[in-house]
Every structure is written in C-alpha cells, then in structure tokens.
Amino acid sequence: VERVINDLDFRPNAIARSMAKGRSLNLACIAPNLSDYTFARIIEGAQVAAMGHGYYLLAASAAVVETFTHLIGELIKSRHTEGLLVINPYRDKRHLEIPIEFPVVLVAAASRNPRTPSVVLSDQQAGFDATKHLIDLGHSQIALITGPSNEDCVRNRTKGYLRCLSEHGIETRTEWIQQGDWSPASGTNAVRNLLNQGTSFSAVFAQNDRMALGAMKSLLDVGLRVPQDISVIGFDDMPLVSYFQPALTTVRQDMYRIGQLAAQTLIQLIEQNNMSHTQFQIPAELVIRDSTGHPGRI
Amino acid sequence: VERVINDLDFRPNAIARSMAKGRSLNLACIAPNLSDYTFARIIEGAQVAAMGHGYYLLAASAAVVETFTHLIGELIKSRHTEGLLVINPYRDKRHLEIPIEFPVVLVAAASRNPRTPSVVLSDQQAGFDATKHLIDLGHSQIALITGPSNEDCVRNRTKGYLRCLSEHGIETRTEWIQQGDWSPASGTNAVRNLLNQGTSFSAVFAQNDRMALGAMKSLLDVGLRVPQDISVIGFDDMPLVSYFQPALTTVRQDMYRIGQLAAQTLIQLIEQNNMSHTQFQIPAELVIRDSTGHPGRI
C-alpha cells in the first residue's frame, strides 16, 4: 500500500483535509497596496515564515476603508482563512473593524486592543536617533518633514524628534515642521515652503526616503549643496537611495523581519491560542551615508 | 428563514463549499521574490483582478529551483489551488516543471509550450525603441549593459538593440556590450570596463534602471556629465528614478496591467477551459527625461 502511494505520488486533497480538520492552512495579509516597498517586504517576510510552518499566505490589498471592512468580514466569516495579518498604518475606524475573537496580528501599527498582538518599528526611538545624528554633527536648526498626521508612525517619529530636541535644550519652532504626504513632490514642496518663509535651518529630517529625495531636489534646484549647505536624512532605506548624489543618509527599518515575526506570532496564536499581550518593537538602524555632514555657515 | 440568515450575518463555510463544488477559488502566483518592484506590481495587478472575479491570490516566493518545483507540485497535487501564475524570467529547467494539464499562465516570459498562455512585455520592440531614441538624438556609438544572459527578456532587449543598430547601418562592436546582473554595482562596473578598455561611446543603454543608475554614478565619478558628455537610458521606470539628477530617461513597462491580464487569462482558462494559444505582448513606453541628449564632442 505504502508503495503504491509513493508510486502514484499521491497527495491528500487539501480541501477535504481542511474540511475534516476544520483548518484551511491559509493566512491572509491585508495591506493598503502590495507594491510599496515597505509593504512588499513585510509580505515577503510573512510569506516565507508562513510557508516554513506549512501555511499559505493570501495577499490582499484594500485601498479604501470599505474594501478593508468587506474583505475582513468575508475572509473570517467564510472561514477561508485561519488568521489575519493586518497592515493598517492609519489611525482611523479600520482599527475598530478588527475582530477580537479571531487570530489577528497588527503589523506596522500598534494595536488598540491589548488582546491583539502587534509588531511595529520603534518609531519614536528611530525619530530620536535620526535627530540625534544631526545634533551630533553640530546642527541645531533642524527642519522636519512629516507624513500624513493620521498615521501612527508619523506621530511617533515626530515625538522622537521633539524629545531629542528638548533633551538637547533646543527650542522647537513650529515653522520647522512641515507636513507632507510621503510623496517626493511633497518633500520638494515642504522645502520650498521652508525657503519661502525665510526660516533658517541647516538640516532636514524627512520621515521617509521619497520625501527626502524630493527635498534634496529642491535644495539642489536653488543652488544649495547637500550636505555642505544643508544636511538631509531620510527614513526607510529604500533600494537605490544609496545611488543618489549624494548617497542618502537614512534610517533603515527591517520590514522583512517584521513580517516574519508577525507571521510567526500569528501562527502561535492559532496553534496555541496564546492570546498573550505581545507588542513587539523592532529597532531601526541609522545608515550614515553622504547626505549629512557638519553644518555650513549659511 | 431569510431574515434569520441576514440577522445572523451568515456566510457559507468556504471550505465545505469548495469541497462540495470541487473548487477552492484560490489562485497562486509564484515569483522569485515578492519585493522587487516588478514582481510586486505584477502580483498587485493579479490580486486586484483575482478579487474582482471572486478569487483569492496566494503569493509564493521561490528563490531557488528546488523550492519552485516543490511548491508547484504541492499546490497542484493538493488541489489547494485552481490555477497558477508563474513568474519565471529564467531560461532554465523550471520551464519543464510547468504542468500542461493544469491551468497555468506564464508571466514575463514567453511560454515554451503552445498550450500554455503567457503575457510578456514586447521586450524586443522596447529594446529597439530605446536604441532608436538614442540614434534619433544623433548617437552612433551606443554601449549596452545587459542583464544575465539566461533571462528571456535580456535576449529580446538585446535583439531589439542589435536590430535597431543594423537597420540604421551602424556596425555593432562587441566591446560595446557589457553583461551585468541587474544590480547597480554591475552597472557601475560595466561603465568602468568600457572606460578602461578605451572603447569610445557617447551613450549607454542599460537593460534596467538599477544598472543605469550605477552606470550614471561611475560616469559622474570620473567627471563625465550626463547627458552633455554621455547619454544614459534605463529600463523599467522604477519609482524614484525621476528624482535622480539628472532625471532618468527610461522605458516604462506596465507590470500592473500585465499582472491583471495574466490573472484574467488564468480565470478564463479555469472557467471555460479555454486553452487557446494566447500569447499576449504588452507594449512598453518610452519616458524621456533628462539623462539623454544630443551627443557631445568627446
């Protein structure tokens, strides 16, 4: 019998098996989209971890709240999926849609509910570190370009920036803080504002690399040199940013590891129903390249 | 009865349903990895199309041949999945592992088997167009940085380059053709070779953006200006390349659309068992920015 099984290369029908066991071995990851580098890396890490434990990973994108809500509902009620990885950076009602009696782990945003595990970057610390790097170089007039204010990580990175300034006895000026929308164009714009309003600054900390690049562009456009005149630091360490002129100093976040850890946590939740209060914080790493230097005399 | 169904917000158990119908509504997409922009966009397009038709999309990465083979075997034999989207750019034995009696569509590589549909970029035409753009600007000494020679698209892009040169009566010099490995470093290296061997050239066509950026870097490093001294054109139109100095001229491939079309084709294959010989070719689009210009007198 065993021989025949091998000879025919037989595999049990996964569906029937799921049916009998009440388990689908499917996990799902919901993200605003699947192509942003950050999300793609999380998904990749999660997929590898899932596969390593014998699970499959459904990738789902939900650009708007309605899709998000609907998708979560379907996935859970249809029992298509045994657990959910949700990537929702926004501080909005989506967090209320997250079921509490179902295995869910939140990625890249702290959970609102103590019973839902989450794995996030230590954004506040990272914001602090970036600012500290600039201060250590001798800067004291440091502009900040934030992302949209409805995202958790923006609040935290800003908090880190503010804490660092205050710990070094530097008074914050509200004109230094410009809000962007993560796009390079918004970085360009923010610097233009800064320049127009005559605010003096010798460094800018952009909360993501794309805005940092946009910021660098507008600095270069008006003839300012980076880093001789103005230092620029980004956040993410996207591929290619080291190939810019000058190579971008930035804060690297290891999204692959975050995705991996999130999937592992989810699987543990499923298999051991271990709903312990687990909120992982993953440290970021400063990557010093050529876009930051000592302040010039501008 | 109907009322109770609604009141309880009842959803049929997807697994039992699959069991009874013999359908899982799962598609799977296998790619070398999930985070390269090109792959991520394909997956995103496929996922959106799949969801639009009521299917779910499993994302799977298979970095090495063994994983690939194993994964395909499991996915199919376990009947976990109803159809496969395979992204395999390599000209290797993986193509032989692709089952013919199972719904599969090949993405970003032409299928070896006439019964397997595929959707690919018109790489040859795109290579031709990029070269033509340079020739139209007045260049006649055009270096080429290719990707690894074991990939389909490399062969085709190169073919387009060669055909364009020959159609314009330009004789090809083998020293102009440098092989890279898609990484920026290999682009840097290729230009260094070109420079060292004293080959004269006024433009370089890199078969992806990352190598183009690497190439630009080494040009700039030795004091050559882009595009005044040397023109550079890339391929892909990755995010951010328009923020480089100079903004990169490149060939845009609409991977989202390719993924979408591939998923639609797969679904048709499943639902109508329509195994018609369909090999889609999606056109690329030249995006002219600032890294290409008329040849200088170098």
Next chain:
DNA sequence: ATGAAAGCGCTAACAT
C-alpha cells in the same frame, strides 16, 4: 494493529 463507519458543512440531484 487494522478495518468500518460517522461526520465535517455544504451542493446537486432527486423526490415530493
């Protein structure tokens, strides 16, 4: 140890 039977929650084919 091996074999028989019940049942997982649906759908489809039947009978009323």
Next chain:
DNA sequence: ATGTTAGCGCTTTCAT
C-alpha cells in the same frame, strides 16, 4: 416551489 438525500475526500472514533 419546497423538502430530502447522497456524496465530495478526508479524519477521527469506535469496533474488531
């Protein structure tokens, strides 16, 4: 139209 039943391919329990 409505209700009933067999069966999808496994796992698990119970009997041999």
